[in-house]
Amino acid sequence: MLVLSRQRDESIIIGDNIVITVVDIRGDKVRLGIEAPKEVPVHRQEVYEAIQRENALKTNAPKDELPAEKKS
Template structure:
């Protein structure tokens, strides 16, 4: 993991087209802005984890449904 110190107004570049800007720091909260192409998904980690889990459950459910259909034949 790369750890950087940044001040308000400073930014970090990821590749050539993703910029992360520190917009404010208030107590223990840091507000961050993102500039990225529309094709790049930006999600909070907890939302990303929820989507991943839902996708895994959907695949498992489909697989189990397919198995049930095969047994019926």
């Protein structure tokens, strides 16, 4: 794992098109701004893990037990 130190308004560049900026620091919380292409999903870890669990349940559930897809 690469560990970097940044101050408010400083950024980290990932590849050619992802920018992570320290927007604010308050006590033990850091607010980050993330600029990434729309095709690159960006989630907090707990949200990502919930999505993975839900996808695993859908994959393992019998077809007749899956919730109906919403139609637009």
